[in-house]
Amino acid sequence: MEKTWGDNLKEIDIDSDMLRKNNIPILIYTPEWIQLFSNFKSRSMQKTVDKLEELLSKEKNLTQEHKELEKRKRILMNKILHLSNELNENNNEAFLDPLKDAQKEVFKINNRLPEVLEELESLPSAINYHNTFLLKETVKRTYELINENKLEADKTQQEISKVRESLMELIQKKVDMEEKVNRLYSYLHGIVGVTGMEKLDESLLKDK
Numbered sequence: 001m002e003k004t005w006g007d008n009l010k011e012i013d014i015d016s017d018m019l020r021k022n023n024i025p026i027l028i029y030t031p032e033w034i035q036l037f038s039n040f041k042s043r044s045m046q047k048t049v050d051k052l053e054e055l056l057s058k059e060k061n062l063t064q065e066h067k068e069l070e071k072r073k074r075i076l077m078n079k080i081l082h083l084s085n086e087l088n089e090n091n092n093e094a095f096l097d098p099l100k101d102a103q104k105e106v107f108k109i110n111n112r113l114p115e116v117l118e119e120l121e122s123l124p125s126a127i128n129y130h131n132t133f134l135l136k137e138t139v140k141r142t143y144e145l146i147n148e149n150k151l152e153a154d155k156t157q158q159e160i161s162k163v164r165e166s167l168m169e170l171i172q173k174k175v176d177m178e179e180k181v182n183r184l185y186s187y188l189h190g191i192v193g194v195t196g197m198e199k200l201d202e203s204l205l206k207d208k
Contacts, residue, residue, distance in 0.1 A: 026127070027134050028052055042141050048134045055130065059123045066116045073109045076102050 027033045028049055041049065083099040086092055189197055 024131075024135065026052070026056070026131055027138060033138070037138065037141065040141070040145060042137065042144075045134065045137045045141060048130055048137060052127065052130045052134065055123060055127045059120065059127065062116050062120050062123070066113070066120065069109050069113055069116065073106060073113075076106050076109070080106065 037045070080099060080102045083095045083102065087095045087099060185197075188200070192200065
């Protein structure tokens with residue numbers, strides 16, 4: 001029975017504990033991973049990368065929202081304290097509506113903060129899960145690329161061998177031709193002498 005893509009990934013024994021023990025970072029933030037796989041991702045890898053980016057962006061936004069909510073709450077609590085003092089000490093009802101508005105906003109913040117924290121607490125697990133899955137996919141893709149490049153390297157070596165063999169034949173041919181030229185020159189030189197050769201070269205040698 002033929003194995004599926006999912007079966008192949010299950011066989012790659014990499015779990016979350018291994019990631020933590022080896023301090024394996026978020027792959028899509030790793031420069032070497034980016035250099036090696038940016039242009040060589042499988043479709044499944046790209047889907048996982050997209051999901052990771054979505055989760056990491058969400059984590060960043062929620063962290064920022066949490067900071068802003070906490071900051072806003074502190075400002076509002078100080079405002080409520082000030083307005084309450086003014087209302088109680090001076091009995092100035094002009095502070096009543098701003099006090100109620102501030103209290104309503106604090107109420108909303110108090111409702112939102114637990115939701116933000118709950119989402120933030122769940123995200124590391126989801127990020128780790130997809131990072132682990134991406135690592136498994138990366139391992140599989142790495143061996144695919146290794147095998148592809150080894151095969152291409154073997155083909156290239158065969159071509160190099162053919163070119164080298166052809167080159168050696170051409171070099172030998174050149175040596176043979178030059179040797180023949182020298183023998184022909186020697187033959188004529190022996191018959192007509194140096195002066196005769198010079199005149200013949202001038203009139204008959206094509207590269208003169």
